[in-house]
Amino acid sequence: MPISARRGRWAAIGFAIACSPMVALGAYGLYADIQYAATLPPNTPRCGNSALAAVLLIFPVSPIVGLIGAGLGFISASVRNAVLSNGGPQELEENR
Incomplete structure (x- = not known):
């Protein structure tokens, strides 16, 4: 039996992946503003x-963007668990 995905961990990873580009762009904006002021x-x-x-x-x-990413991670983990609990994709069963 495959290991089930932890929904909380996938949600945290989705939050970090979605949130970090926005934080990086904001930090770069502050840096550019400081350089201009200098x-x-x-x-x-x-x-x-x-x-x-x-x-x-x-x-x-x-x-807010991070919460959207967390929701996508949570849904992805739920879908992965549902697919694996039903025996996996049918295409894999037919090729055995």
Whole structure:
């Protein structure tokens, strides 16, 4: 009998895979904003929208995308367990 997939582990992996690109893009946005601010003369006013966009990408957007990835991981584990508990795909049974 094959080992069943742990739904929680697959959900955590799905969360990490889906969330990490958004966090990386937000971190790069903050880095680019800091690099831009370093090129300006002292006491020069600048717009903070790029930093705000990067922070919003990191905090509200990435967890939401991560929850979508966690749901996909949970569903994938459930489907895998259902297929394996029924004896596997029928194509494999016919070729034996």
